[in-house]
Amino acid sequence: MDTEDHASLREAVAALGKRHGRTADTTQLWADAGKLGYLGVNLPEEHGGGGGGISELSIVLEELGAAGCPLLMLVVSPAICGTVIARFGTAAQKQHWLPALADGSRLMAFGITEPDAGSNSHRITTTARKDGDDWILTGRKVFISGVDLADATLIVGRTEDARTGRLKPCLFIVPRDAPGFTRRPIDMELTAAEKQFELTLDDVRLPADALVGDEDAGLLQLFAGLNPERIMTAAFAIGMGRYALAKAVEYARDRQVWDTPIGAHQAIAHPLAQAHIDLELARLMMQKAARLYDAGDDMGAGEAANMAKYAAGEACVKAVDQAVHTLGGNGLTREFGLASLITAARVARIAPVSREMILNYVSHQTLGLPKSY
Ligand SMILES: Cc1cc2nc3c(=O)[nH]c(=O)nc-3n(C[C@H](O)[C@H](O)[C@H](O)COP(=O)(O)OP(=O)(O)OC[C@H]3O[C@@H](n4cnc5c(N)ncnc54)[C@H](O)[C@@H]3O)c2cc1C
Numbered sequence: 074m075d076t077e078d079h080a081s082l083r084e085a086v087a088a089l090g091k092r093h094g095r096t097a098d099t100t101q102l103w104a105d106a107g108k109l110g111y112l113g114v115n116l117p118e119e120h121g122g123g124g125g126g127i128s129e130l131s132i133v134l135e136e137l138g139a140a141g142c143p144l145l146m147l148v149v150s151p152a153i154c155g156t157v158i159a160r161f162g163t164a165a166q167k168q169h170w171l172p173a174l175a176d177g178s179r180l181m182a183f184g185i186t187e188p189d190a191g192s193n194s195h196r197i198t199t200t201a202r203k204d205g206d207d208w209i210l211t212g213r214k215v216f217i218s219g220v221d222l223a224d225a226t227l228i229v230g231r232t233e234d235a236r237t238g239r240l241k242p243c244l245f246i247v248p249r250d251a252p253g254f255t256r257r258p259i260d261m262e263l264t265a266a267e268k269q270f271e272l273t274l275d276d277v278r279l280p281a282d283a284l285v286g287d288e289d290a291g292l293l294q295l296f297a298g299l300n301p302e303r304i305m306t307a308a309f310a311i312g313m314g315r316y317a318l319a320k321a322v323e324y325a326r327d328r329q330v331w332d333t334p335i336g337a338h339q340a341i342a343h344p345l346a347q348a349h350i351d352l353e354l355a356r357l358m359m360q361k362a363a364r365l366y367d368a369g370d371d372m373g374a375g376e377a378a379n380m381a382k383y384a385a386g387e388a389c390v391k392a393v394d395q396a397v398h399t400l401g402g403n404g405l406t407r408e409f410g411l412a413s414l415i416t417a418a419r420v421a422r423i424a425p426v427s428r429e430m431i432l433n434y435v436s437h438q439t440l441g442l443p444k445s446y
Pocket residue numbers: 149183184185186190191192193215216217218219269420423424425426427428429430433446
């Protein structure tokens with residue numbers, strides 16, 4: 074349930090979304106949302122943020138999505154990168170990045186996925202080695218969103234443990250134009266302003282202060298960013314599902330081919346009602362996850378954030394499918410704008426962690442079942 078503050082934030086963001094709508098110029102919307110303080114609602118006040126949490130940032134993304142203009146980079150720039158820097162960055166990193174991430178004048182992408190690791194992020198091989206005070210980064214990443222828009226990418230790499238020789242995860246800020254850091258856009262079947270890239274890091278030399286946080290606390294720091302990522306992906310999915318459902322309901326109220334509007338036929342009405350219920354339930358779990366995370370319960374938030382992402386991804390895919398079907402032939406026209414959501418909705422089922430990997434997590438972590446891999 075929304076608090077009074079949350080309800081007024083929701084209303085204000087919805088009004089901004091309505092002004093921009095489905096055909097929004099994403100760059101302009103990003104700038105407007107930054108000016109109004111929405112991009113940094115979760116970031117600390119002393120660094121130019123709103124002093125709220127992921128509860129507030131997820132409202133921003135959900136409402137923009139419900140208005141037809143989701144900002145995918147909210148999942149990455151303030152939610153993952155902003156959170157990690159605010160919690161673990163040096164004073165200089167905080168000063169340089171947080172006010173700019175909050176007002177939208179700078180943007181940061183996030184790269185963990187690798188071609189040969191995929192869902193198994195324990196297998197990533199992007200490696201950082203020391204050369205004097207510098208770090209040298211080598212590796213490849215794939216499907217990284219918004220690298221062209223971002224001033225830098227927060228790259229998950231590994232450093233070698235001096236004692237055990239084992240590789241530990243570490244986070245590095247890699248500027249967009251760092252020598253040896255190249256990107257190639259992937260030809261995605263998605264209609265979105267944010268592109269995905271394959272990245273190559275070929276002996277990228279970084280100064281010592283490119284490392285975020287403690288070299289030895291990698292995993293903990295990473296998880297601090299991944300829970301917000303899952304919660305925000307749930308918000309992205311719920312917003313998109315609500316947008317599609319609202320379009321379908323509007324259409325089903327008016328469209329008449331027999332004696333009553335098609336929305337009076339229960340074969341049309343009931344699946345739309347179910348879609349609404351599924352989206353509401355997913356939102357409840359998302360709110361639970363956000364509350365736990367904002368209260369500092371990283372472990373509790375982990376389970377809830379995974380379940381919220383799962384529920385929201387499934388609810389979104391079903392809502393979009395039913396919405397397209399409700400419009401009959403018009404569901405597949407460009408004019409009505411729903412067909413492209415069929416592909417877009419699948420993103421929340423695959424990224425940042427697939428439906429199956431969440432089912433694995435719940436099987437093992439929650440139910441205590443044995444692992445097959
Ligand atoms: C639009 C988009 C944007 C993205 N943006 C980013 C980004 O900004 N940064 C970033 O780092 N990554 C990003 N990603 C990558 C995303 O996180 C990965 O695609 C995702 O983690 C899945 O990895 P994969 O594609 O390699 O699939 P794979 O790991 O190859 O999985 C393929 C299939 O096998 C299944 N599978 C794998 N292992 C198991 C198992 N043990 N049990 C059961 N099933 C299994 C999976 O569920 C999936 O259905 C993005 C992806 C997309 C599509």
